[in-house]
Amino acid sequence: MADNWIFDVLADLRRFALANDLQALAAQVQATVQVAEQELAARADGKPAPRTGQGGRAFPH
Amino acid sequence: MADNWIFDVLADLRRFALANDLQALAAQVQATVQVAEQELAARADGKPAPRTGQGGRAFPH
Numbered sequence: 498m499a500d501n502w503i504f505d506v507l508a509d510l511r512r513f514a515l516a517n518d519l520q521a522l523a524a525q526v527q528a529t530v531q532v533a534e535q536e537l538a539a540r541a542d543g544k545p546a547p548r549t550g551q552g553g554r555a556f557p558h
Numbered sequence: 559m560a561d562n563w564i565f566d567v568l569a570d571l572r573r574f575a576l577a578n579d580l581q582a583l584a585a586q587v588q589a590t591v592q593v594a595e596q597e598l599a600a601r602a603d604g605k606p607a608p609r610t611g612q613g614g615r616a617f618p619h
Contacts, residue, residue, distance in 0.1 A: 503574070506567055513564070519601070525593040532586040540580075 503533050564594050 507530050514523035568591050575584035 503571065506571060510564060510567060519594075519597050521597045522590070522594050525590045529583070529586045529590050533580075533583050536580050536582045 500533075500537055504530065507533070561598055564598075565591065568594070
């Protein structure tokens with residue numbers, strides 16, 4: 498999956514925050530980048546990604 | 559300043575996270591929205607120093 502746009506968007510947001518002296522926002526965005534990295538990496542390691550568009554059931558019975 | 563793009567971008571990201579079962583990312587993005595709201599609101603107010611109580615004047619006379 499092409500998830501790079503997530504990091505592009507977050508990098509843009511962080512640049513904006515730093516350029517405008519929004520320190521708390523910059524830090525929060527940085528934390529968000531790390532969460533995204535971890536969660537996407539964990540998913541890439543196994544756990545198949547639930548796909549939406551076919552009923553969207555995460556737990557089919 | 560038109561800061562609405564920040565919230566548009568974060569809303570997009572949160573939608574993506576929820577649609578792809580990235581729960582930690584969705585929560586983190588939501589927290590980022592709140593930080594952005596607070597920090598931008600504080601700046602819009604002219605970044606006042608934290609005040610206690612009410613009245614505003616420390617030394618009325």
